[in-house]
Amino acid sequence: MRKQLLGWAALPILGYAGICAWLFAKQRELIYLPQDTRVDAAQTDFAIERDGVRLRGWVVNPARHEPVIYFGGNAERVENRREQLGRVLPGRSIYLVAYRGYGANEGAPSETALFADALAVFDDVQARHPGEAVSVIGSSLGSGVASYVASRRPVSRLVLVAPFDSLAAVAQAHYRMFPIRWIVKDRFDSAGYLHGYQGPVMVIRAGRDQVIPASSTNRLIGSLGRPPQVIDLPKADHNTIGTDPGFEQALQKFML
Template structure:
């Protein structure tokens, strides 16, 4: 038995080591997002890294910052966001290592960049405040910003409790919670969040487990508004009927004051079939 168990143990430890070293190549998938810097219209320097992206609807009093998925070409949202949020200047800035942004992606870098971007946007829009959307991987980035800065309204699309727990759900045979280098702990980051929050769930999501999103919802100190899209998959949630209408209404409404006058959370259910779309995390 020893001579059988030993090589199996060595193989297992080797797989653990491989996953520890190469895990970021599984988390961050920037290859299909690359563009030339000349195709962007916005740049921000954070330390030794220049981040690049796009500004939509420039000159508006309100501002909205979007953090995308782990393989998302965020520039494809420009026309939709211009229509959905006509009262907002929208900032679509690629993560480091994505699009035309410099550097290599990791949690510390993305968190630092996100705060630098928020601070820059807040200076440009000082009167009303800054709204934030985070999709999939970006929901963890958005949660970090909301923990550190006064986010006016926060929308989390297909979010998770922690990225480590999502990885553990996909690789049950590996000690992912011990191996994870980038954790994106949204539960901890949002533990004091009391501002207006919208959570969008895809009923057929095979990337973010339903239990992961539910744990995040239950951990929030103030129950969020929840949009349920039972027929949506992870990658086509933005095409679901009711998605854009709910986002537009959520960000068009003035942020309520805390206390009895605050708007009660609402759950919306949409059941119509959806067109397909590329996955992103």
Template structure:
């Protein structure tokens, strides 16, 4: 009970308000402090880079049949693997660039090249594994702005080297990167493979932090839906039916929102990191046929 005051109870009400504020203010301060810490440290919750010495990665690359991919200034972009794919009618090879997820580093993903090169009569001649700033042996710090700027520069390098039409594969977070490039360069990107993609990073955050104002706190956007509005080429989407990191419903929503040529595959029992991406998986042959059947020359 609040104490009674003057004829209108004002003195008692002021005393009551003071006591309520005295109780609420520390709690509000703690909550605000927690939100500020989460806002400041959010990149540590998004990016999980594995750093490696370049000499170690060069030895690993050699053992896996990969070679370093450098820019014109000699800075590392990522890694390249070469197959024996058949050229296009114009005599050009088909080149696919992989943008990996938020953990590990690019050289962990050589299995994508193995799967594509193993196809009967494989059309793929080159698979490049793009490395994010702050991952592997690449300098810098990971962040959406930094990653997209580096990816943009990588496309520029490929174009400068005569690559006219490039295919992109984006895995999880990498789907946001691939979609951003497709939206920026719709005439350069011949097709996309998106593996466990999401609509927007904020939508993923809301799944894992449902009681926090994620949209207000999150500085990293990766708005895949918005990025693909500027793209009209073929998009192949692979979802994990039991995805515990990026719920499959977000991939379905992205798929429904995209208005260009598209095809979807679902591995119903797979978790986020449990998809069958082995060379024998039927997805690779079907996705390749779909992309090449709809890609503009």
């Protein structure tokens, strides 16, 4: 009887350990959601080669100056931002490149790959616009990519939309009963990367964000070496922040 009771008592522990193991094994499938972003390569108009992968995307106003690079959210079709960004920033060239595994791109997404790809995109854009300032916009997951780029390249202006201090902290907030901080491999430590960044930063946050906890964004803001301009959109949530009337106004004013 005692052994049977001990066996029953061990079941919750085994179940918990099993869930932790599943989260560890499946984490990149939970983090990256490219399924709804796929497009045919013929629909893109910009590409660079890196590490055997052709990274494709779109460019708006290629002949203009002071380029802007846009890094999108987790399941975002970045091409859907072309009209908005072209209208809000009509004097700029705007580059929107899907992550590997997203859009028309081959490969599998990971933090290491996305960071290296983003640097390659920045270097390519800088080469196309020699001597010009290059600004970067990152939304949600893209804020983590943009933060890394700003820590490694001369980003002129940085816009972070619905940003976080680290992806590990966000994941822990959503899975409180599991040791996510120890499980997550792709950590996207934006607070660490931006600690020494001294360029102008604008943070745009949604008052009803159901994905990025307010505490995570607040920790990022508090970690910045230079106080950012903070734009609060109290009626927006994580999915509507880019369509809030205040979003375009803030972006246009900051980029002037």
